[in-house]
Amino acid sequence: MIRLVSAELLKVRTTRLWIGLLIGSLLLNGAGALLLLALAGTAEGRDAGLTPIRTTEDVRMIVSAAAQALLFVLVLTATMATTEYRYSTAAGTYLTTPHRGRVVTAKTLAAVPVGGLFGAAAGLLALAIVAGWFVVKGGGPTIDVTVWVAVAEDALQCAYAGAIGAAVGVALRSQVVAILVVLGWTLVIEPLATGLVPSLLPWAPFAGAATAFGAENPDLFARPAAAGLMLAYAVAAWVVALVLERRRDV
């Protein structure tokens, strides 16, 4: 399995999509953090509900927002499988490893560190921007362990998104459909469903379960329960991908 996971990671590393998406993710998150810092405390910021950044909890909130990188992770990891069908490399993959379950498992496992890398990079960039802002402006809150935990939580949420994205890619095979599904789910379906039925929020895979590892929110499950739910969703996605892929011709 280690060999197969290494091969999947090599596949990701030897094309340029990952670096493009990582840069895109960092640019978007960096711009978001800068905008937040710039607006917080101003009249416009107050109108938008932003309070001045004064406390460690405020810094933690900015770093937690970097978990939005999971959108880019979902796209990248969904394409880990779909590109195999887009470019007909799936046949070569299964010639090398005829046991399809092992391939699906390796893809899902390989997507976890890929997602973790994106989340950690986005969290660290947000933290660096906050630190740099206060170096320039002077003063600033203490960066304590809770902020570093927020970086780790960004990595965790994105790692989880990686596993889900890889499984969705295997299950759907079509690149366009897979990308539309992961983005449509996170950007349209989840917000719409949890807006219409608020009691669904803690159960939502990304807006609920994953977000429980971000800012404190009494409407969400406690972290141990949220972690269990995330694991259940990831395993369910993996099982669906496994069952579908084992039955289909290549």
Added chain:
Amino acid sequence: MTDAPGIEIRGLSKLFGPVTAVDDLSFSVPIGSVTGFLGPNGAGKTTTMRCLLGLARPSAGQALLTGSRYEDLRDPLRIVGAALEVTGFHPGRTARRHLQVIAVAAGIDAARTDAVLAATAMTEYADRRVGGFSSGMRQRLALSAALLGEPKVLVLDEPANGLDPAGMAWLRGALRTFADRGGAVLISSHVLGEIQAVADRVVVIGRGRLVTEGPTDVLTASVGVSVRSPSADVLAEALRADGATVAVEADSLTVTGTSIERVGEIAARAGVVLHELRARTTTLEEAFLELTEGGTP
């Protein structure tokens, strides 16, 4: 390696919904042979190969490699090397990286990638992205991947497509050497001249069913004697008197029902001058067209 044939197809059928792509097909590819796999477009060649390689699930029957199903092979790339039309490349990955991905997954020594790139004359292009490759270079890379695990059996679907004459000559030599060293090769191709040049045996299928299988030289065996003579009518008379069937066209005779040696003897006895005397053989293409009622290979 067991005593089993390199490849054995037993009663294989594959249905896609109501369409029968392969219908109770059986044949084998012995160790030490190159077997041409022929059939018109849509005959079921690629589907048979996909079933053989575990990429498609047979509806009935078995497709075995050295006695085992592909999915049961412990180290498949060390047993079977395959290059199918359905195996592609990521255009953004270099040739070397493409092979390295396979080597890592299969646990093959990374040094083998350089060896197979050299064997297929691809070293010069190893660090170029596959997206810029010609179809011939892609074929060579596909063959590199097939040879990566030093397999005992090769399954090649249209490997000559896109190859230039030098590439075709190389492929012919490589397959012959591979079989002579105890390998088994199943090769489909539209280039029947290439198959005739390299294959010891042929398997012809049509509409998913076996049409014929056997040694190439039997399929292309003598079908008569061609003779040219300025005294064609005299010779024709003498041959008919000997019991042969003769068709005359100007100074040419087509003789069947006797041997080339007998034709020469009768001509000598009749004192007839010959300008040409040769055994008529059918080409693989002619045999194929006859067997498949004019289907495109």
